[in-house]
Amino acid sequence: MGTTIIIGIIGLIVGVASTWLIINYLNQKRSKKIIEEAEKEAEAIKKNKLLEVKEKFISLKADLEKQVSIRNSKLQSQEAKMKQRELGLNQKYEEIQKKKGELDAIRNNMENQLELIEKKKQELDKIHKLEIDRLEALSGISAEEAKERLAQSIKEEAQTSATAYINEIMEEAKMTANKEAKKIVVQSIQRVATETAIENAITVFQIDSDEIKGRIIGREGRNIRALEAATGIEIIVDDTPEAIILSGFDPVRREVARLALHQLVQDGRIHPARIEEIVNKVRKQVEEEIIETGKRTTIDLGIHGLHPDLIRMIGRMKYRSSYGQNLLQHSRETANLCAIMAAELGLNPKKAKRAGLLHDIGKVPDDEPELPHAILGMKLAEKYKEKADIVNAIGAHHDEVEMTSLLAPIVQVCDAISGARPGARREIVEAYIKRLNDLEQLALSYPGVVKTYAIQAGRELRVIVGADRINDIETENLSNEIAKKIQDEMTYPGQVKITVIRETRAVAFAK
Numbered sequence: 001m002g003t004t005i006i007i008g009i010i011g012l013i014v015g016v017a018s019t020w021l022i023i024n025y026l027n028q029k030r031s032k033k034i035i036e037e038a039e040k041e042a043e044a045i046k047k048n049k050l051l052e053v054k055e056k057f058i059s060l061k062a063d064l065e066k067q068v069s070i071r072n073s074k075l076q077s078q079e080a081k082m083k084q085r086e087l088g089l090n091q092k093y094e095e096i097q098k099k100k101g102e103l104d105a106i107r108n109n110m111e112n113q114l115e116l117i118e119k120k121k122q123e124l125d126k127i128h129k130l131e132i133d134r135l136e137a138l139s140g141i142s143a144e145e146a147k148e149r150l151a152q153s154i155k156e157e158a159q160t161s162a163t164a165y166i167n168e169i170m171e172e173a174k175m176t177a178n179k180e181a182k183k184i185v186v187q188s189i190q191r192v193a194t195e196t197a198i199e200n201a202i203t204v205f206q207i208d209s210d211e212i213k214g215r216i217i218g219r220e221g222r223n224i225r226a227l228e229a230a231t232g233i234e235i236i237v238d239d240t241p242e243a244i245i246l247s248g249f250d251p252v253r254r255e256v257a258r259l260a261l262h263q264l265v266q267d268g269r270i271h272p273a274r275i276e277e278i279v280n281k282v283r284k285q286v287e288e289e290i291i292e293t294g295k296r297t298t299i300d301l302g303i304h305g306l307h308p309d310l311i312r313m314i315g316r317m318k319y320r321s322s323y324g325q326n327l328l329q330h331s332r333e334t335a336n337l338c339a340i341m342a343a344e345l346g347l348n349p350k351k352a353k354r355a356g357l358l359h360d361i362g363k364v365p366d367d368e369p370e371l372p373h374a375i376l377g378m379k380l381a382e383k384y385k386e387k388a389d390i391v392n393a394i395g396a397h398h399d400e401v402e403m404t405s406l407l408a409p410i411v412q413v414c415d416a417i418s419g420a421r422p423g424a425r426r427e428i429v430e431a432y433i434k435r436l437n438d439l440e441q442l443a444l445s446y447p448g449v450v451k452t453y454a455i456q457a458g459r460e461l462r463v464i465v466g467a468d469r470i471n472d473i474e475t476e477n478l479s480n481e482i483a484k485k486i487q488d489e490m491t492y493p494g495q496v497k498i499t500v501i502r503e504t505r506a507v508a509f510a511k
Contacts, residue, residue, distance in 0.1 A: 203246040203254045205261050213237050215270050216244065216261070226272035230279040231257040251319035252290075256282050290315035297328065301335055303354050307384035314357065316364040327364070330418050331357050337414035338407075347406055355393040355411050358386070362394075374398045438490060443482050443498075448474070460497040461486075467504040475502045 207213070217224045217237060224235055232253050236245040246257050259282045264270050267278075291308075294315030298306055306314075317328035338356030339349040362377030371379075378395030386394075389405035396408040397415050436454040439461050443452040448469035453462045463482065465475060479500040486496055 203258050205244045205246055205258055207242050207244060207265065209242065212265055213244065216265075218270065218272075222272060223270050223275065226275045227257070227260070227279070230276050231260065233257040251321070252286060252316070255319060256286050259286065290318070293318050293328070297332065297357070301332065301353055301357060302350070303335075303357060310358065310361065310380070310384050313361045313364045313380070317360070320364055325419065327360060331360055333418045334359060334411070334414045337417055338410050341410050341414060342407075345406075345410070347410070351387075351390060352407055352410055354386075355390045355407050356414055358390065359394050359397050359411050359415060372398065372400055374400045435490070439486070439496070442485060442489070446478060446482065448478070458496065460499065463498065463500045465500060465502050467502050470502060472502065475500050 215223070216227075216235075218226075224237065227233075228235055233256075234247040235257070236247060238245070244261070246254050246261075256279065260275070260279045263278050263282065264275065267274075291312050292315070294311035294313070297314050298304070298311060314328070314331070317331055318326070320327040335353045335356035338352035342352035343349045358377065358381055360373065360377065361380055362371070362373030362375065365376060365380065374395050374397055378391050378401065381391045381394050389407050392401065392404045393407040393411040395401040396403045397412045399412075403409060403412075436458050439454045439458060440452040443449055443461060443463045448465045449463055450466050451464040453464075454460075455462060461482070463478070465478065470478065479498045482500075483496070483498050486498070
C-alpha cells in the first residue's frame with residue numbers, strides 16, 4: 001500500500017516536472033519569438049531614422065549650398081563693383097594729375113605775368129609822379145590843396161542835393177501821412193470785432209406767477225418798502241404779466257436788487273428782516289464778483305502788476321455804461337485797439353494796452369468828486385504808482401492836459417474809434433441797423449439771389465444764389481457788380497467783403 005502511494009507521488013511529481021518543462025520550453029520559444037520581433041521592429045525603426053536623418057542631411061546640404069551660392073554671387077557682384085570703382089578712381093586720379101599739371105603751367109604763367117605787371121606798375125608810378133610834379137608846377141598849388149578844394153566842392157554839391165532830397169521826402173510824407181494814418185485806423189478797427197452792448201436804466205425780473213407779486217409787496221407794502229430802502233432801487237409792480245420792473249440809474253444796485261429778489265422768491269420767506277439779511281449777503285457777493293471780473297479782465301488782456309484798487313475799479317466798469325455802451329466792454333476794446341495801433345507804429349503794445357484799459361477809471365471812483373473823469377482817472381493812476389506816460393495818456397485822452405508821450409494820442413484815437421464803432425452807442429445804432437438792412441436789400445435786388453446775410457458788423461456780405469439760375473462765371477461777375485454798387489451808392493467805414501456762394505445739393509432718404 002505504501003509502495004503504491006510512493007509510486008503515485010513519484011508519478012505525480014514526474015507529471016508536474018514534465019508539465020513545467022513543457023511550459024518553460026514554450027515560454028522560451030515565445031520569448032525568443034518576441035525578441036526576434038522586437039529586433040526586427042528595432043531594425044525597421046533604425047532604418048527609418050537613418051532615412052530621415054539622411055533626408056534632413058540632404059535638405060540641409062542643399063540649403064547650405066544655396067546660401068553659399070547666394071553669398072558667392074554677392075561677393076562676385078561686390079568684387080565687380082569694387083573693380084569698377086577702382087577703374088573710376090584710377091581715371092579720376094589720372095584726370096587730377098593732368099589738371100594739376102595744367103594748373104602748374106597756369107601758375108607759372110601767372111607768376112610771369114605778375115612780374116611784368118609789377119614792373120609796369122613801377123614805371124606808371126614814376127610817370128604819375130612826374131605828371132603830378134608837372135601839374136603842381138603849372139597850377140602853382142600842391143596836390144594836397146587840390147584834394148581839399150575838390151573835397152569841399154563835392155561836399156557843397158552833396159549838401160545841396162541832400163537838402164533838395166529832404167525837401168522832396170518831406171513833401172511826399174505830408175501827402176501820404178494822412179492816407180497812412182487813415183489806413184492804420186481802419187486796419188485797427190477791422191481787427192477788433194466786439195458785440196454791441198446797450199444797457200437801459202431798468203431791469204425786468206421774471207416771476208413764475210402773479211401770486212408772488214402779493215408776497216413781494218407784503219402786508220400794507222412793508223416788504224416792498226424794506227426792499228427799496230435796502231437796495232436804493234425803485235420796484236414797480238404793475239399789471240405786466242409775470243414780471244416786476246427794477247428801476248434805477250446805478251446798475252450795481254439794480255443787480256443787487258435782482259439777485260436779492262431771486263433768492264427771496266426761491267426761499268419763500270419774504271419779510272423785512274429776511275430782506276435786509278439777503279440784501280447784505282448779495283451785496284458782498286456782487287462785490288466779490290466785481291473783483292473777480294477785474295482779475296479775469298486783466299488776465300485776459302495779459303496786463304500784470306495792477307494795484308488791487310485799480311482791479312476793483314475795472315470790475316465795477318461791468319456795471320457802468322456811457323451813452324448806452326458798456327464801460328468794461330468799451331475799455332477792453334480800446335485796450336485791444338491801442339495794442340494793435342502801437343504795434344503798427346513800432347511802439348510798446350503792452351503799455352498801450354494798459355493805458356487803454358485804464359483810460360476811463362475816472363468814471364468808477366469810490367467817491368464822486370467834481371472833476372472831469374479824465375483828470376480824476378489820471379490822479380487815481382498816479383496815486384496807485386502807474387508810470388508817467390500811462391498817467392499822461394489817461395489824463396490827456398479828452399485834451400484836459402497836454403500830451404507828453406506818444407501813448408496819449410493813441411489812447412485818444414482808439415477811445416474815439418470804440419465810441420464811433422457802428423452799433424456801439426445808442427445815438428448811431430439805428431443808422432447802423434439801417435445800413436446793414438440796406439446792404440442786404442441791395443444784394444437781394446439782383447436776379448438769381450436767394451438769400452443775403454450781413455455779418456461781422458457789416459464788414460462782410462454773404463450772398464447765396466440759386467445754382468440753377470446763375471453759372472460760375474456769372475457768380476464772379478455778380479460779386480464785382482455788387483461791390484461796385486456798394487461803393488457808388490453807400491457810405492460805410494473800412495471795407496466790405498462780398499462773398500457770393502453758389503452750391504448744388506442732392507438729398508435722398510433711405511427708408
